[in-house]
Amino acid sequence: MSNDYVFNDTLPVAPLKIAALESCKELAGKVNEHILNFRHNDIEILKKRQENLQYRGYDADSYLLNCACPRFGSGEGKGAVYESVRGTDIYAMVDVTNYSLTYKMSGFTNHMSPDDHFQDLKRIIGATVATAHRVNVIMPFLYEGRQHKRTSRESLDCAMMLEELIQMGVSNIITFDAHDPRVQNAIPLNGFDNFMPTYQFIKALFAHDKTLKIDKDHLMVISPDEGAMSRAVYLANNLGVDMGMFYKRRDYSRIVNGRNPIVAHEFLGSSVEGKTVLIIDDMISSGESMLDTAKALKERKAERVVVCTTFGLFTNGLDKFDEFYAKEYIDCVVTTNLNYRTKELLEREWYVEADMSKFIAAIINSLNHNVSLENALTPTAKIQKLIRRYNENADGFQYFKTLV
Secondary structure, eight states, rough: OOOOOTTTSSOOOOEEEEEEEGGGGHHHHHHHHHHHHHHHHHHHHHHTTOOOOHHHHHTOOOBBBEOOBOOOOTTTOOOOOOOOOOTTTOOOOOOOTTTEEETTTEEEEEEEEHHHHHHHHHHHHHHHTSSSSSSEEEOOOOOTTTTTSSSSSSOOOOHHHHHHHHHHHHHHEEEOOSSSSGGGGSTTTTEEEOOOOOHHHHHHHHHHHHOOOOTTTEEEEESSGGGHHHHHHHHHHHTTTTTEEEEEEETTTTTTTTBOEEEEEESSSOTTEEEEEEEEEEEEEHHHHHHHHHHHHHHTTTTTEEEEEEOOOTTTOOOOHHHHHHTTSEEEEEEEEESOOHHHHOOOOEEEEOOOOOHHHHHHHHHHHHHHOOHHHOOOHHEEEEEEEHHHTTTOOOGGGGGG
């Protein structure tokens, strides 16, 4: 474990509490375990100094807050906290994409939508913000992040959501790979951090495939559209390889399912023949664009196609991905555990998971101690170290099990 997350010379701003909503219980449990491990290392040093561990809040067996959002028979809900939060530093975690949760309303069973999850988040904030020292929100998939700009007479939902949270008293909002991070301009005077999982992608990929060759002749990074360019440029520069890009030709005369249908994918870049290509994007929704891109790359004689995406939503199911894997259009799909994943997805042979729990724990621990997040926001040095170690240890991978 890295010492980057051990702060034996810095006091927390307040006792730490993680308010995990039901949608995020599993991930929050892993985060809690990592923070306990971080602070156990601190405790050994502090005991020698005879410092007051109770004052620091390091004597806790768990940092998870006992809270819930029960509902009445009519479907109405409320936020309930079952322990004191006076003077605490609260981190409310929510996964707005978790459609597996249900609630009863007048005898009917409803699956929770992003709107329902956002309302529950506000309920927990409302139940704690009056007495807590500070309330922070960790929302990996930014609620309404896809409605981040206004192009006609339509609502600007993501900006309204951010403003609403700030007006409720939230101090910091933490998200991951926002569809368009410029939406933070809606709250320019408040804390908004957008973290990228690039390091975790590389780590998971290196652990999955130890035969990768990191050079321009064997590897290439692909952006599936113009919106993912910045992600692809950063990854390609860190790996020291070339980058290519697809752009979508759309039929702007029609709207299908709320968007202009894609007519074709056009490629810009050098030859991909014989190379392993990494397609990087922020999300797989239906997966249509990603699969079309993978097929186009295989038709251009790419040797292997690896998809790296922060959020694997798979809104149209997994059948098409199974089909493309069977036809060898894709070799694997790397996504994070930041959003709900079905049991069926976890069992797929082509699925590779990048665990983000230790990274989130490091972010929470750093914010709770009011220390810089620069290394987490720009993990270039850590990525370079990871690549060097991979190249030096091509025949073994024990080192990577200890890294974040």
